[in-house]
Every structure is written in C-alpha cells, then in structure tokens.
Amino acid sequence: MAKNELHIALVGNPNSGKTSLFNALTGLNQKVGNFPGVTVDKKTGSIRLEENFDAELIDLPGTYSLYPRRADEWVAYKVLMGADADIKPDMVLLVADASNLKRNLLFCSQIIDLKIPVVMALTMTDIAAKKDIQIDINGLEAELGIPVVTVNPRKNKGLTELKKVLAQASRMNQNLHARDFMNTKKLAPESVEGVQKLFPQLSEYAAIHYLINHENFPLSDLDQKAVEQVETVNKFNPNKTQAEEILQRYTRIRQIMQQHVVEHGPLEKKMFTEKLDNILLHRTWGYVILLAVLFLLFQSIFWLAQFPMDGIEWLFTKAGGWLSTTLPQAWWSDLIVNGLVAGLSGILVFVPQIMILFGLITVLEDTGYMARISFLSDKLMRKAGLNGKSVMPMISGFACAVPAIMSARNIENKKERLLTILVTPLMSCSARLPVYTILISLVIDDKYYFGFLSVQGLVMMALYFLGTFMALIVSYVMKFFIKIKEKSFFILELPIYRAPRWKNVGITMVEKAKIFVFDAGKVIIMISLLLWFLSSHGPGNRIEKVEQKYALLAQQHPAQADSLQKPLSAEKLQNSYAGILGKAIEPVIEPLGYDWKIGIALITSFAAREVFVGTMATLYSVEETDDNSSLRQKMDAATHEDGSKVYTLPAALSLMVFYVLAMQCMSTLAVVKRETRSWKWPVFQFIYMTGLAYAMSWLTYVIFS
Template structure:
C-alpha cells in the first residue's frame, strides 16, 4: 500500500463538494494554479487511521466531462492523463442524494475512464425529509463501487468516508457502465492505436475534445483531425447517443434502488421562502435590507477589536522609541514598517466580518437567489446572467472574480463583465472607506437603530454596483457581437450555514489579505520612508540651520521645533517633491500633496493608502506623542490655511476617487492575462481614472 494517496474530489456544482473538502482537510489547505493555466488548484491534506497521508485535489465543479468552460476542461485532463501532476489514485465523487439521476451521469463517465471510485452520497438528511428511500447497499452492489451515505453539513458520515477510502485503496477497478465502443468503433480503435491508449472511453473523449487538450502534441491533433474525417465522426450525434445510453443505465438502477413516498408532497419550505426572497419587487427590498444590516454590523461589531489593535500598535511604537537606540534603523522600523502595517492590521475585524457575512449568504443558498434576481437586470443592460457571479464576487476581490468569467461563453458578455467588475467595491477599499467615514461621519444613530456610518458605507457599495451596471449598459452599445448569451443555474435549497466553514473562510480570507497586503505594505512603507526621510542636495541641513536660530528657540518649545522641523523636512523630501509635482492636478479634488503621494503609492494596491498615511504622518508627527493613524489624520491641518485637511468634502471626494479608480496592479495583470490583449487593461485603467476624477471633482465642488 502507498504511504501517500492522491484523491481527486469531483462533483456537480452545489453538491457540497467544498464542505466535504473542508471536513476532510480542515485548515490544512493551499491554493495555487494548475500547471499552464490560470484555473485555481485547491489542495488539502489529511491522514487515515492507518497513517496513510492523503493529498486531496478539489477539481472544479462540473455536470459532465464534456466541458463548457476552461475550468471544466481541467477535470478531464487531470483524470485522463496519467502524467499529469494531479492525476489521482482514487476519485471521490460527491453526489446529491436528492438529485441522483443527474449526478450519476458524471459518475458513469468517470467510471468508464477506468479509475477507482468512491461515491459520497451527500444530503441524505434532505433526501429523508423529501420522502426518498435509497437502498445504499443495493446501489453499491449495482454500481460495483462503495457508496457512503453522508450529511456533510452535519458532519455525519465523514469517518465512514475515511474508512471507505482506506478500504478502496486495495480494491480493483469497477466495470464499465456502458459499451462506448459501439458509438464510434473504428475511430476509437484508430485513436487508441495512435496514442497507445488502453481505455476506449478516453479515446472517445479525446475525439470530442482534442482541440482543447493540452497534453496532445500538434502532430497528434492533426492525426486525430484526419481520422475523424476518415470515419465521418459527428461529435454532437455521438454525445447524444452516449447520453441516452448512460441515462438508460441510470434509470434501470434507480428503478430498483430508489423509492418515493406516493403521498403528494406539499410545496417545500425553500419554494415558499422563494416567493418572497426572489419576488420582482420585495426580493430587491429584502436584499437592500440585508445589505443594510451587514454594513451596520460591520461598524458596530468591529469597533472594540479595532480599538484594541490600534492600542497594541501604539504601545509597540512607544516601547520601540523608548528602548531602541535612536537612529535611522529605529525610525525605519517604527515610523516605516510598523506604522504601515498598523494601517492594515487594524482593519482585520472588518475584513473578517465582511467575508463571514458573504460566506453565510453563500452557505444558506441566498447568494444564488441574488444572482437569479440580478439576472433580470443584467439582461436589460446587455449582460449574460452569468455575469452576476463575478460582480457579486467582486465584493471580496476583483482578481478571482475576473478569472471566474471563463464560464461565460459569449465573448462580448465576458469582455464587458471583465471591464466593469473592478468597479464593484472590493475588500481592499473597505479600510479606506471605514477610515474616512470614521473621520467625517458622526457616530450617531437615527431612529434609534440606524448607524449613520454604516449607512454611508452601504451607500458606497450600492453606488459601486449601480455604476458597474450603468457602465455595462454604455459598453453594450460600444462593443458589438451577434451571439446571444444564456444563463443556466440551479437554485440550492435553503440551509443553515455551516459555522465551521464560515470560520475557515474567515481565517483563509484574513490570512490572504494580511499576507498579500502585508508584503506590499512592507515594501512600499520601506521605500516611502526612505523617500520621506531624505531629500535632494542640502535642503535638510538648511532646515536644521533655520530652526537653530536663537529667536526661534525662544519662541517655540523643543517639541514644537521638532515637529516643525519634521514637517518641513517631509515637505522638502523626495516624497514631498513627488507629491508637490502632482498637487496642481489634484487640488481641484480637495487633495493636498500628502494625499497625492498616497494616490501614487496605492496604485500597487488600494489598501496601501492607509499604510502610506500612517507612514507619512509618523515621519511628520511628534515623536513624543504616539497616536493611531485615525487620530493623526483627524488632527492634520493645512499648512496654508490652518484648516483640517480631511473635511466632509475632501473625505467624500477621496472616497469617490477610490471607488472608481483602477488602483490595483494585480487586477490589471489578470485582465491582461484573461484577455491576452494589452488594450483592454489600458482602456479599463483610462476610463476608470476619468470616471474617478470626474466624480471626485463634482462631489468636492458640491460639498466644499
């Protein structure tokens, strides 16, 4: 027996595959890409009772081995190519017990590839509620594979599943479910001889998919193309014949192993709830109310933990200045790295809450209903219903959301979706929004329960979604295509959220946010501290000499002189020169040169804005007075007018800029990677920058 087994986790969408993956692996997971493509590769690790190590590869959800997207193509490549680094020793197929007929289609295809298989029959609790009786032993005997009944959401059957995995590693391959050779006998034999294949179904699948299979060479593709012409192969007719044969096989088995209660079933609870949650009017009202509750909670529940994190970082800064020797290295660590990190770490509670709410909405099945409702609106602006998934996903991050547009077959719909998805407010904007809102929006309640800060935050998110829809409508008339899109989606039943899954999602999301943002923040903070601490020629020496005059020493205290020196040095530093150079362009928006520096540095990633502000005000501030970044920004004054820099007008103007500007290099990179054309990210960057400047200008001029 092997010391390590690789298991491929396969199943239809919405069968609970992710739940089983998390139940088997817990937090022992990592995410990468399948070799040569940008499709996510999620791997988890576990151990059996006998000490065998498991490497579990979570393959993209698919209804069939015949792919409709790039993600689904990966499934056949991994399962059919024994040289693939993810090729499994065992396939674990997750099937929905309440919809066996459709789910078993995928099983029959994988079984015919000749791989060892276990069926995890999930949602057995729902099958029982639906008056279904499944003969598990009879089903396993007819299919000649282990069938393990589980209810993954309740963690029932997971241990039995592990035991089945341990047993199946000794088992032989199951029998083919249908005779695939009768579909195209001559072609299958010819392809098998050409590629030295022992499995006829692999040969048949290659006949259908050879143009998209990456492990085939160009000469092999040309040879297969010639063989198909020679044998007059018709792909669609062949698929139809195969599907009919498979469903005949499935129907015979289910007739003997599945029984339904003959009593007429009342309308189930999910359908009753859907009458209200997907209503053409009340559905949108309820969705807005749910968003309202989420953003109220983000402000209310995160306040205390954010205060604790701020306090901890202020204490670290105080201890650093007290015990570390004075010098450039200490200043770099405290005013550069520590200040930059504090600007990001303080928003962990809000990021965690946002992802927790998104996870709950997805887990309960409500997010699918939002997608369904928004489909009506999407079609009116010329988008495919599938565009809703990336747009909703954009609330978390635009990068994976843009990658998910591969499921949209229509080229025009996909391009428009890619172009507008970054307009949806992502988690990277949340620290900027909450910081600026806390500075200028009073922390008070209207009608006793409506938090004005939460209301302002929700308005920004709703505005971002409406902006994406409006821009999509404009692009609908600019980008031409005659092909019509379509939208097929299955609505899962409503369920209670799986709190362990919510916890894992929160942990993984926060870890990703902190590690990815943290790397950028540290790099930018170090560079920014150097630029803010040093200046051209001998300007710093002249500033020292200026404040060394006896008259000034008698006029100001030592701490005031130190603050004035620090402020003037920052203004004359390399960073100050950079900020001053763009200040004329951004002054009509209500921004000063310090904000200008933040706008430039945050092109690497939006969340760098907060770290930049923290670093700049740490370099500029009084070293004897340790304050949080919010306190520093709240007390910032314009050197010319003496008025606060962050007023209602300038803060909302800045929020408008970040709401619309493309300030994320990762997003631009993934847009180029997905479109394979530099013009699309350049167009996207340009139109978003113009939109951001215009919106910011209008808001500032109206509110100042």
C-alpha cells in the same frame, strides 16, 4: 510521519456537498493555490485513512458531466482525462446527491467508463428521506460495480467507513470494476479503434473524448494530425456521438432508478424550500428582503469588525511607540517603525473585516440564499453587461476589492468576469471611510431632518450610491468595446435551504485571511517600505539643510526646541521625494481645488486610501492622537498661498468624488494582474479610473463653485 501514498481526486456536481465533505475529511490540513495556467482555486488536503497510511485529497471544481463549458469545468475534465501534467489521481472519490440521484449518476457513469477506480460518497440522504426517496445501497453498488458509502459530512457521519473503503479500494490493485457502464465503442467503433492504436493506454470511452477534444490536450503536432486523420477517414461526428451517448446513458440510468430507487409521486407535499422561495423570490417582497439582508450584512461587517480592528490598531500603536523609545536613533530603526510595522498594521488591521465578510458570505452560501441573491439581481446586472453572479463580488467590494475580485472566479463567461473585475474597485471599500468621514465633517453641517435623517449620513450614502451607479454605467459602456465573443448563459441551480455548517464557516474565514495576508500583504509591505523611503529621503542635501536650519533655531531658542519638531517634520516631508512629487503635480490638480499637500496625500494613498488621514496629520503637524477634532481644526484653517481656504465645500466634494472613483490601491492592481494574467487590464483599469475620477472631480468643483 506517514507519506501521502495515495492521490484521490474529489469530484461531483455543484451543490452536492463536495466542499462540506472535503472540509470534514481534511479539517485545517489544507493548501489553497491555483491550478497551473488558470485562475481556478486548487484545494488539496491530507487525510489519515489508516495508521501510517495518509492520502492527498484534491478538490476538483464541481461539474455536471465530462463535457465541460466553463474554465473550472475544463480543469476537472483535464485531470480526469489524464491531460494535466501536475495532477495524476490514483482514484476518484465521487460525491453524489441522494436527493437528486438521476442527474448525479450521469457524471458517475462517465467516470466509470474512463476506467478510473472510483468510490461513491452518497450525501443528502436526510433530504432524500424527507422527499420519501428510498435507495437500495447494495443494489446500487452491484449495478454500478463500485463501492457506495452513505455519508453526512455536516454531522461527521459515515466518514470513518468512507476512509476504510478508500483504503481497501487502494489495495485491490486499483481494479474496482470489471465491466463498462455502457458500450461506448458502439458509438463510433472504427474511430475508437483508430485512436486506441495511437494511444493504447486509453479506454474506449477516453478515446471518444480524444476524438472530440484532442485540440485541448497536450499532444504533439504529429499526434494532433494523426487524431484528425482518424476523424476525417471515419467521418466522425462529435455532436451526434455526444447526443447518442447521453441518451443511452439516461436510458440505463432510468433502469437503475426503477430497480433500486423508490421515489414518491409528483403530488407530494411542497418542501420547506419551495414554500420559502415563494416569499424570498417574490417579485416584490424578494427585493425588499434582499435589500434588508444586504443592509444587515454590511452593518454587521462594520459593527463586528470595529472592536478587533481597534484592538489591532491599539496593539500596533503601542508596539510602534515602544520600538521608537527602545531602538536607537538610526535609519534602520525608522525603517522598522515607520516602514515595516506601519506596513504590517495596514495589512492586519483589515483581516477582521475580511474574515467577517467571508464568514457571513459562507453562511449565506451554506443556507442556500446566495444563489437567490444572484437570481434576483440577474435582470439588472444583464442590462449592464454583467450577470447575476457579478453581484456578490461587487457587494464584497464594499469591504475590500482584493478578495472581491478573487471571488469573481465563479463567473463562467469570460467577458462578464472581466467586466466584473474592471468595475468592482469602483465600489466604495472600507479604506475610503476615513477619507469620507473627515471631509464630510469639515464641510457638511451636522444637521438632522425629521429628527432622524442626518445630512452627513445622506452625503455618505450618496458617495456609496455614486460608486455603484458609475460601476453599472462603466460596465454598460465597456461591453460594447471588449470583443470577447462567448455566449452567456445564466444557469443556476437553486439549492435547498439548510443550516450553516459552522466548522466550514470557520475554515473559510481562516483560509481567506491567509490568502489576503500572504498574497496582497506582500505588495502592501513592499509599497509601504517604498513610501517610507520616498517620505524620508530627498535629492542632494535638501533634508540635511532643513535639519541644520531647525538645529540652529533650536540653539537660538532653546525653550521652543520641542515645538519645533512638528514644523521640522513637515518641512522635511516637503523636501523629500514625496514632497517634491506633490509640488510637481500641483499644477495638474489645482483645477480640482487641491494644493500640493493634498497632492502628497494622493500619492501616498496608492499604498492604502486610508493613509490620507495620516498624511494630513503629518503635513499639518498634528500630534498623533485619536481625537480627530484637532486635525479637523488644522485642516479647516489650512489656506492657499493667496490666503483662501483649502477645504471649501467645492474642493472637499471634489476630493470625495476623486476618492470614490480613482484607482488608489496598488494591491488591487496586483490582484487584477494575477487574475487576468496580463498587465494590460490593470494598466487600462488605472488609466480609465484615474481619468474618470479627474473628470468627475473637476465637474463637481465647477458646479459647486
């Protein structure tokens, strides 16, 4: 087995083809985690450069220059500046877009002046050809003093040559360029010399960055003061230095472009992308098309996921049944069947939806339409304190809040990202569907207007609209109270339209499924095991007394022994810790029209909202069957102690509103804690959502009563 002898940092501008190149070079040999201290994806992968020569490729977040503004850009910046304790790249593989070379060369020139060995991978050459852009590769290499390799990762072209160049470059004693791109020392000669005396290993350009950003580097207090002293003595002006540097770089870049790049004039015919944008970004038709795309997206998620989800449920039902009949009657067998297996089922049953959701989202990203969705929705989102990039996490929340919250990482502004995380769980996820379905069928007549408008369907749509509307209202209110002062910019590059790269789609689907199963899955399993204990055990000998009571009844009435199993199970649950909790909270939930059994369902639903239906089935002693009619009949017949019906129209509508607004998902709270790196925000989220759910449910019950 070859060792990872070489560590290569993969960098480039956003939308330059960096992700496609990373996936093409590494395939499935990838690991996804977080950079230490920040919630930014850390992707690493192994590539075979030559026989017995492997390299580790580190995919750094996309950035336009070495002057970072967003959290993910700071991650890339610190690695390139050697200020990251965990990642020390030996070489940089820079991805540059051939169709937009002038802008890409700015970042490239800065890396060259850091004196880091660098190889350029030139992508989008096919797009450049369509724009009649011709690049002299040999001349560009000679001008920059670094190897330049043309690649097309979507078609796996140029990858073998790129691997050879990387291997050769690593053997050239890490000395790939003998000259500077520009004389950075002239920008502040005395200051640069002062910093280099403190840190002799720094290049002249790295010294400039130490002068500008030393507060963000892991330096001792003594070193920090020494750099500040150099700044003060030499009257170093960071803004003036940065402006002069950029101007000088672009002057040299223009010279290179004139000598080695031939571009068509500005009167060239409109690209296909521009023609399509006239339709998709139209002030009227753009929104109509957007709504149609989103409608098809979610219809596809529910329709396509139905078959594998049904298959997983069937598999676990069969496995649970087989284990129940095979394993001996013991507490540990009950733990395996009703705790572990049930918990695994609750995790894996949602994997198809998550894979399909992220697969379709990756298709939208690959084609270039995702950026247009953010652009179109920015105006509405900004009024609520968010921005256009908030729309996709919120839309993803219709499937599952866990990956939706994780996807909020691409929002640069901290306040807007936090607001997005706090309101995304208000979007009705797929776990709420079983609750909505059974409650709507109980109290809403199955009528149609105009032959096609279903009343039940309209109520279902109203529930989804309520969650979305409340998310925008809550965000609007919270923006006045969250005191994070950071200027918000919505700068978005609209990439060209391209066919999706299906291998990339497949890799993303697998990676997102792994993250969900191994991250959120741990929490769900723990909660499932805890709920099994709370539902199977009670204080003192209360459970034993119930069992003795039914054992005596079975002896007295042997013919009814089988029929006694269901009420036995229900009474044991009533006397379990979960049942006692339900009784304890009954006075609190009674104003909403709920009884203690609904109270138990509210508690068990914190593991997963869809557990509501299973809890009701157990409580009402209904056989485990796919036929919901028997459960509906039992729930329809359920009464309070005074004989009044439990599931009236006001009570059912109140319960639906509660499930729309309440934070009943422990895995979501765990992910919020992970993303915000604080328990403050998940606790706040739990309190505000529960309070909002209670108030709106009470209001609904009062109005419809």
